[in-house]
Amino acid sequence: MAAGEALQFALSGITVGSVYAVVALGFTIVFNATGVVNFAQGEFVMLAGLLAVWLVALHIPLWAAAVGAVLIVAGVAAAIHALTVRPIERRAGHFTMIMVTLGVAIMLQVIAQLLFGTEAQALPSFTGDGAIRILTATITVQALWILGGAAVLMAGLYLFFSRTRAGQAMLATAENREAAGLVGIDTRRVSLYAYVLGCGLGALAGVLVTPMTAAVYTQGLVFTLKGFAAAALGGFGSPVGAVIGGLALGLLEAFSAGFVSSGYQDLIALVALIAILMFRPGGIVGTRTLG
């Protein structure tokens, strides 16, 4: 194996992995604040991508289309929270939560199909289709946007959780909802904000990735599974774990696609998920385990 090839796989693995990391962060934020594992998470990735393509087709500038798509998805997420998450959070068992959010995921998928059709649609690259040569490998400019965007989002989230009252309230609620309520935190509002933030992260990932891999209405469940796999791989419930898990999953996929076969890359990622659930349920960083 040429070292150059390995560098290429590593670059594409980190690019895809940072998308998974952002989706996994969304998963983690929603889970921590509401206790709900959101099977619709990946649908927001898909929805934002298709919405952005649709807005661009209406001759809206790309940057405005991207922002608009994320805002629309955030609005949709707020409505979904009111209709389906609020009634079940805290009182429902795992099974009910999975079924309700899965039902929402199916509905979003069908609505996207009805609105945007069945064709895979790509967004133009943010700043042209150029590529940069790094030693023996190349990286597209859009991939740099993905890496940069993911890094900015992670830094922003870090500042949000460590420096702002809203972020601290969210952490406190995740730690102990009753105690957070006792010290005056409106935990119902925290639940809404966390849900919108988590789904919004999915939407941002969708806008970043759609110029590179076209969006199609069926892709949501794949992102949900990959996002969950990334979160579990890193350590479920831990934001740091989500980032590490996302990158690890991206690298694993890129190298198995490169050395085994691209047809089997999903298989290897999901075998890794089963293995980590069984043998190291705390994930790489070793968090609490899922019930």
Added chain:
Amino acid sequence: MGRARLVDARLAAIGAGTAAPLIFPFVVHDRFVLNIAVFVALYTIVAAGLVLLFGYARQMSFGHAGFYGIGAYVSALIARDLHVSAWLGIPAGAAAATLAGYVVGRPILRLRGLSLAMATFAFGVIANVVFTQLAVTGGANGLPGIPVPRIGPVAFDTPGAFYWLAAPIAAATMVVSWNIARSHVGRALRALGNSETAARAGGIDAAAYKSAVFTYSAGVAGLAGALYAHYLTFVSENSFSIDVSILMVVMIAVGGMQSLWGAPLGALFLAIVPEYLRQLGGSYAMLLYGLLLTVVFMYLPGGVVEAAGALAERMGRWRRRFSN
């Protein structure tokens, strides 16, 4: 008096439920309807296993289309490529799915709750990747020319004929599931479904029972898949996708998981709804499924059977109140 009438109603329901599938093929000759009836039978076979798994043992699986596919491919390949009878292929397909169910279920059922849900989801996707990538399954192009089962000169090659193969097998599967449910196994499954810790404290080997019911549900899913392959004479990987696994869960969620009656009811629902919504466009059925999953689990977690039971009880109370 009120009680006696309730028993009569139940007997009448059982009688009608048994008689209707026997009589209707003689009355109805419409291929469209008979085709739906075949699918009701196939789905009932799957649901008869899943109700025990989900409703009794309270274990989830979002990957049963994988077992359905294993049954279909094994049976189809044995009958088609080894040129043996479909009557050997079908049990072999069911046996292969049973074996796969044990191999997958025994380790994976150590997981609980969300981890189990995700691991079975992952199994479903893995199985589909394998079906798509292998050369022997025909990959994405599928597997044509699967032989039709025949007895001497009689070929089960029309919906009307295949019904007489699928319906008795569905009925037999229901009887087996019923016997399991009513035996000590069913009680053990209920007990571990309510509280695994308490069941184990009571001396129930939870791991063994969980893997047994998972293996059984995988085996009957494989049986249904094998029949499906020989009915359509063509299979491809998208008949065994993760969406199909989800539809199987929708089926028992709508029918109800608390009682085995939910199995044929859910099967009826899953077979009929898409056929009649097809005129509107294929995706409306999915929209309805999504809506039903959400609504059923938010408001009617017991499914249609339990909701109907509660409604009947309430109506009975009303009637008594007014007659007094």
